[in-house]
Amino acid sequence: MTVKSGPEVPAPLKSIKRVAQGLLLLALMPPAVASDKLYIYTENYPPYNASTTGQGFAHNAGDISGICSDMVKEMMARVDYDYVMKMRDWSLAYNRVQGRENHALFCTARTDEREDQFQWVGPLAPxxxxxxxxxxxxxxxxxxxxxxxxxxxxxxxxxxxxxxxxxxxxxxxxxxxxxxxxxxxxxxxxxxxxxxxxxxxxxxxxxxxxxxxxxxxxxxTPMYLAVSNETDPGVVEDLQQGLDEARESGALDSIVSRYQR
The missing domain is CATH 3.40.190.10 (Periplasmic binding protein-like II)
Incomplete structure (x- = not known):
């Protein structure tokens, strides 16, 4: 028995159909998880930020300690965001953060000259x-x-x-x-x-x-976490709330006391 198929769809129309289906799938997909990840930079500036390996750089939070670093970690433990913390030369980190969504830098002095360059979370330490x-x-x-x-x-x-x-x-x-x-x-x-x-x-x-x-x-001058202007202000509000909770709990005072000699 021969089964008759429907009329053949021309090749160009097949391509258009595949593109349309692909666009529809993209539209229905949830935002990428990576878009919720924060990239936080600092420098080697003991006792506020220091590399635990003795190097002037670090690729993850586990290799970074110090007064401000521990304060930022305490803040991040109270919010629902994944993050990466890296240590780089200050000028490199400062330039990298600006203009990029979900990027931040600490410990950054909050001055009149810098006020409009970032969104601010803090204060951390003076x-x-x-x-x-x-x-x-x-x-x-x-x-x-x-x-x-x-x-x-x-x-x-x-x-x-x-x-x-x-x-x-x-x-x-x-x-x-x-x-x-x-x-x-x-x-x-x-x-x-x-x-x-x-x-x-x-x-x-x-x-x-x-x-x-x-x-x-x-x-x-008080130091802050400087967040890029491209970052959603709602994220900044969440970070500030996390830091405020850490301060009210006494966690920030405990961090300072650990580094006092």
């Missing part, structure tokens, strides 16, 4: 903008204006360094602050601008230098 001199230096200053006569070591992308450059100070810029204590002892710079806790720690751990002289604290 930094003290400090000018350090070498242990044997006799430099004494009572105001920032008096520091204009000196060469200052800083690093690219750092809010304190950028501020001084904007104010017309002579700043030697590197890609990180790790070598700046050596610049002081070698006479390559007169002062080093960094956080009051970070300076002595980096000097001792990276170079065995002790006795750095803090000659001036000229500003204090």
């Amino acid at each position: 930094i003290k903008w400090t000018l350090f001199a070498a242990p044997d230096s006799d430099i004494k200053i009572s105001s920032l204006e008096e520091a204009r006569q000196y060469t200052i070591a800083g690093y690219k992308g750092d809010v304190m360094s950028d501020y001084l450059v904007g104010e017309g100070f002579e700043v030697i810029m590197g890609v990180s602050g790790q070598q700046n204590p050596r610049r002081l002892t070698l006479g390559q710079a007169d002062l080093w601008v960094t956080d009051g806790l970070v300076g002595p720690l980096v000097a001792e751990e990276a170079h065995g230098i002790t006795g750095l002289r803090p000659v001036l604290v000229f500003r204090q």
Whole structure:
């Protein structure tokens, strides 16, 4: 017995039908899970953020510790988002986060100049903008204006360094602050601008230098998680709620106490 088939569909129409079916399937599919994942960057900036491996970079949260890092982890434990935490040079991380959805960066100083560049979650911990001199230096200053006569070591992308450059100070810029204590002892710079806790720690751990002289604290700024403007504001609200809950529970105070010497 011969079974008659229906009229043959022309090849071009078959292709159109397949495309239409594919588009329909895509429309019915739920959003990709990856779109809910957050990519969070930081830098090696002990005691706020530090690599547990001794390297200046890290590829996952398990290899990153520190005051701000632990605060962010505590916040993420209270929200329903997957995340990846990575450690990179500050300037690279800072540029990568901007313009990308679901990307964030910490610990970022929240300043007037940066206010519109990000959405903000915080505060986390404050930094003290400090000018350090070498242990044997006799430099004494009572105001920032008096520091204009000196060469200052800083690093690219750092809010304190950028501020001084904007104010017309002579700043030697590197890609990180790790070598700046050596610049002081070698006479390559007169002062080093960094956080009051970070300076002595980096000097001792990276170079065995002790006795750095803090000659001036000229500003204090709260640090935040800076979230890209392309990220859904609802995500930012969830993160802020998670951080607020962590603070109210006493978890953030406990983190700070673990790092106090």
